[in-house]
Amino acid sequence: MTDSETEQPAKGSTRAATAAAKRRRLTAAAAQVLHEKGVERTAIADIAQAAGVPVGNVYYYFKTKDELVEAALAEHTAHLAALTAELERDPDPRARLKGLVDAWVSQRETAARYGCPTGTLTVELDKRDPxxxxxxxxxxxxxxxxxxxxxxxxxxxxxxxxxxxxxxxGYQGMSLLANALRDPEVMTREGDRLRTWLDSLA
Known part of the structure; x- marks a missing residue:
């Protein structure tokens, strides 16, 4: 076997890894930009810029903006799966639920600026594409x-x-109000109420 033949798989593997990394960057950027700007105000160029990818390259991975929206939703699903997997390390279901509230409140600054990532996207998509x-x-x-x-x-x-x-x-309400009032402390106060409610359950 020649040196060039032994190098081929490595080069192919490198290209595949590079492509996968670029797709992941685009997916993460789509989730971020769509949350911040909304579907209608987001251009594919905005997502490409956030991902550090040339605009022309985006179409190799995603043919339309709707495919990028789907990718963003998949990113939200993956984030939720990772969060709940982490929470499930605690054997106490009440502690898991309180941990979920803690995770929501930790994102209060972002929620105050843009609202809930999935909630706002769902509302916008319902009006645009029922x-x-x-x-x-x-x-x-x-x-x-x-x-x-x-x-x-x-x-x-x-x-x-x-x-x-x-x-x-409760989460959707507090993130909506925090966003409407531009007040992240709404999330802090309502998060405390949710924890107190969880503690009160028999």
Missing amino acids: GGLDETAAQVIRGLLDWAAQQFRALGVPDPDGHAVTLVA
Whole structure:
């Protein structure tokens, strides 16, 4: 086997790794820029700039802006999965739920500027594309509701699905108000209320 033949797989592997890294940067940038600017005000060039990728290269990975929106939603799903996996290291379901509230409150500055990443995107997509990408966005929220319901079920409280809705609605409400009032401390105060409520559950 010649030297050039032994180098080929390494070069191919390097190209594949570079392409995968570039796609990941674009996906993360899409999630960030779409959250900050919204779907209608975001241009593909904005996402390319945030990712540090030439605009022409974007189309190699994503043919349309809708595909970038889908990628951003996948990023939100992955972020939620990573967060809940980290929370599940604690054996106490009440502590997991309180940890979720802590994670929400830790993002209060961002929420005050832009609102909830998934919530704001879901509302915008529903107005723009009912029955399409809004359903994909709703799946992210359903995933959060399902996880929260599992924790309430483990706590043994009645109506775990209803409690999950109350918790997530509390988050959506406080992030909306923090954004509307440009006041991150709304998240701090309402987060304290949610923790107190969780502690009060038998």
